[in-house]
Amino acid sequence: MASSVQILLVGGTADGQTITVELDPNGRPPLTHHHLGTGGLADAHIYELENVQEDAQEWRYRWTGPAV
Secondary structure, X not given: OOOEEEEEEEOOOOOOOEEEEEOOOOOOOOOEEEEEEOXXXXXXXXXXXXXXXXXXXXXXXXXXXXXX
16 A cells, blocks of 8 residues: 655645645655646646755645646
8 A cells, every 4th residue: 555645735726735645655745736727637736845844754736837
């Protein structure tokens, strides 16, 4: 069974929401998250993974902009 973790979304339309993602075999979440808006893929926003603390496995996704 894969491990999962909740990660905070920072910035953009989903600011403050959390999502649950599965961790890879190395214990890391996906590098990006595509957050769908009300218009589906046409309204998606991209969030990139960043460490909250370098020495801890604590992450957040920071908004980088619209997908299109």
